[in-house]
Amino acid sequence: MGRTDKYKKREEEKEVDLIPFMNLIAILIPALMYSTEFVKIASLAVSSPRIGPSQPAQVDKPDEKPPLNLTIAISSIGLYIASANNVLPGSEGQQQEQAAGPTIPKVTAKSYSIQEPSGKVKEMMRVWEFNGKTYNLGIKPVTSEGISQRVAGWKAQYGSVQIKDVLDHNYPALHEKLKVIKKAFEKERQVIISADPNVVFESVVRVMDATRNYQDEESGETKYLFPQVVLSAGVV
Amino acid sequence: MTETKDSLAGLTPEEIEELEFQKKAKDARKEKMKLRRPGGGVALTPTSLLDIMTILLVFMLKNYATNPMNINPSGDLRLVKSTDVSESHKHLVPLAITSKHILVDDKPVVQVKDGKVSATAKREGGDGYFITPLFDALQATAEHQKKLAEYNSSVKFEGELMIVADKDVPFRLLSEVLYTAGQAEFGKFEFAVIRL
Numbered sequence: 173m174g175r176t177d178k179y180k181k182r183e184e185e186k187e188v189d190l191i192p193f194m195n196l197i198a199i200l201i202p203a204l205m206y207s208t209e210f211v212k213i214a215s216l217a218v219s220s221p222r223i224g225p226s227q228p229a230q231v232d233k234p235d236e237k238p239p240l241n242l243t244i245a246i247s248s249i250g251l252y253i254a255s256a257n258n259v260l261p262g263s264e265g266q267q268q269e270q271a272a273g274p275t276i277p278k279v280t281a282k283s284y285s286i287q288e289p290s291g292k293v294k295e296m297m298r299v300w301e302f303n304g305k306t307y308n309l310g311i312k313p314v315t316s317e318g319i320s321q322r323v324a325g326w327k328a329q330y331g332s333v334q335i336k337d338v339l340d341h342n343y344p345a346l347h348e349k350l351k352v353i354k355k356a357f358e359k360e361r362q363v364i365i366s367a368d369p370n371v372v373f374e375s376v377v378r379v380m381d382a383t384r385n386y387q388d389e390e391s392g393e394t395k396y397l398f399p400q401v402v403l404s405a406g407v408v
Numbered sequence: 409m410t411e412t413k414d415s416l417a418g419l420t421p422e423e424i425e426e427l428e429f430q431k432k433a434k435d436a437r438k439e440k441m442k443l444r445r446p447g448g449g450v451a452l453t454p455t456s457l458l459d460i461m462t463i464l465l466v467f468m469l470k471n472y473a474t475n476p477m478n479i480n481p482s483g484d485l486r487l488v489k490s491t492d493v494s495e496s497h498k499h500l501v502p503l504a505i506t507s508k509h510i511l512v513d514d515k516p517v518v519q520v521k522d523g524k525v526s527a528t529a530k531r532e533g534g535d536g537y538f539i540t541p542l543f544d545a546l547q548a549t550a551e552h553q554k555k556l557a558e559y560n561s562s563v564k565f566e567g568e569l570m571i572v573a574d575k576d577v578p579f580r581l582l583s584e585v586l587y588t589a590g591q592a593e594f595g596k597f598e599f600a601v602i603r604l
Contacts, residue, residue, distance in 0.1 A: 187437075190454050197461040204468035214493040215570065215598035220590050246579070309604070312491045369580035373505075373573045376582070377488040377601060384493075403597075405537070405583035 216380055218401045240360040242353065242398060244346070244383065246367035246375055250274030251341055253349060276349065281340040284323065286330040296326060296333075302344035310343035310378040341375060347382040350397050354386070363398035366405065376403075481602075484508050488575045490601035500570040500598060501549050505577050505585060512545040523578040530584075537587040546592035567593050572600040 241256040253275045284297040299319060300307045308314040326333050354360070363383050367376060383398045419427075481487050484506035504511040510518045510525070518529050518541045527534035529541055546569075553565045569589055573582060586597065 190458060194454065194458065194461070197458075197465060201461065201464055201468060204465070212495065212603040213487075213600050214490065214495050214603035215498075215600055216490065216493060218571075218597045218599055220586050220595060220597070309489060309491055312604075367579040369578060371579040372575065373577040373579070373582060374488045374575040376579060377490055377575075377599065380599075381490055403583070403586060405587060 216377065216401070218380075218403050220403055240353075240357050240362075241364065242357075242360065242362070243364040243366065243404075244379055246341065246365070246371045246379060247274060248368055248370065250277040251346055251379070253346070253353075276342050276345045278339045279342040279345075280337045283336045283338045284326070285334050285336065286326050287332070287334075288330070293334075297322065298338070298340065300340070300342070300344050302342065303348075305344075307344045309381065311347045311382050341378065343378050343382045346379065347386065350383055351386050354397050361396060361398055362400040362402060364402045364404050366403070482506075484574065485572065486575050487572070487600060487602045489604050491604055493601060493603055495603060498568070498598070500568050501553075502570045502572050502600075503546075503585065503589065504572040505574060505581065507574050507576065510539070510542055510585065512542070512549060515545070517541050517545045520581070523576070523581055525581065525584065537584045538591065539584055539588045542585065542588045543592050546589055546594060550593050566596065568596040568598065569594045570598050570600055 243252075243254045243256070245252040245254070251274055279300070279302075282299045282301075283295055284299070285293050285295040287293050297308060297319075299314065300310065306314050306316065306319070308319075323333050365376065365379055365383075380401055383401065384396070385394050385399070386397050387393070388395050485504060501513055502511075504514070506520070507523075508520055509516040510520060518525050518539055525539050527536075529539055530536040531538040531540050550565070550567070553563070557563045557565045571582075571585070589595075589597070
């Protein structure tokens with residue numbers, strides 16, 4: 173009892189000096205704020221075509237199908253899908269017609285934009301409709317509730333939301349078509365993407381998104397479509 | 409005093425002593441406070457502030473950039489959003505193509521106007537693919553990386569670049585940049601996108 177009393181008395185007299193600790197925190201917070209990432213950056217691997225002999229693996233197996241060399245060309249009127257060595261599924265007998273127009277012509281997508289306080293109009297979302305489903309960012313499925321929820325949020329923040337019809341590439345259709353091609357050429361992983369000079373970078377990324385993965389309908393697993401992208405500067 | 413006596417009824421002498429000591433200590437502390445602030449302001453209680461700071465600190469540590477790349481999107485550099493992509497963990501030299509400049513490692517190298525590099529900056533003129541100042545900058549970077557690899561075995565020159573492009577960069581400019589990078593021994597690229 174006596175000992176604890178003494179201890180208590182000593183405690184009573186002491187006052188914790190918090191100032192050094194506060195200094196430390198005050199320095200740490202700006203330092204951490206500086207290095208905090210508020211946007212998550214990811215990266216898409218791309219390679220440019222190699223100049224040189226073709227890979228030996230393809231030469232050694234003569235019984236295999238020749239490489240697909242699947243090429244997607246982005247033009248101002250639509251997407252062209254072609255293969256140098258194979259006839260793609262779904263395009264037999266259509267060669268004549270396809271020579272005239274793109275494989276997947278452009279479609280109208282809905283563009284949702286807002287006006288920033290500075291007066292600048294900024295597009296917030298673009299929505300595609302394909303086969304009765306709606307997609308955001310080219311191939312990401314969205315529900316109509318999800319869209320209206322977002323629109324309500326923007327309305328609350330910016331006042332009004334303008335909805336416009338814009339002509340854009342039909343990425344959902346590309347995605348579906350690539351799934352069919354993948355079924356016929358299961359081992360293929362490479363796709364060559366090329367574009368017209370004035371096609372914007374965003375379209376290239378959208379096409380890369382559509383060619384990367386797909387959700388298997390039976391198992392629900394995410395499977396590779398054609399994840400190896402080779403960017404070619406060739407103009408069709 | 410009588411009041412205190414009343415409320416103290418039924419306590420042992422030790423407990424009374426303890427209470428009296430506590431009271432004295434409190435008074436002494438008050439005196440000390442008064443001495444410290446001659447103006448007699450309100451005593452500052454740092455505890456709540458400290459709580460806020462601690463919570464903020466934990467939050468910041470949690471959000472701490474594990475990504476070695478530090479990319480700051482701005483008005484000239486609006487990144488593209490993308491779905492289903494993995495976060496990058498490599499540290500690569502960033503090559504940014506904004507609507508006004510091409511930057512290597514955050515240093516502006518060439519000006520961009522209306523999605524084009526001026527013909528004078530290209531080796532073959534307007535139709536050419538080779539952007540001379542960009543090539544020089546990339547070659548210097550490649551040399552630097554190779555030199556580092558010579559002395560440090562954990563560093564390897566793999567010829568990879570992080571392309572940070574504005575969403576409205578035309579494909580023509582992009583292919584010019586990729587071609588030039590290819591000439592400077594950079595053959596693999598990663599496109600930086602915002603992960604959703």
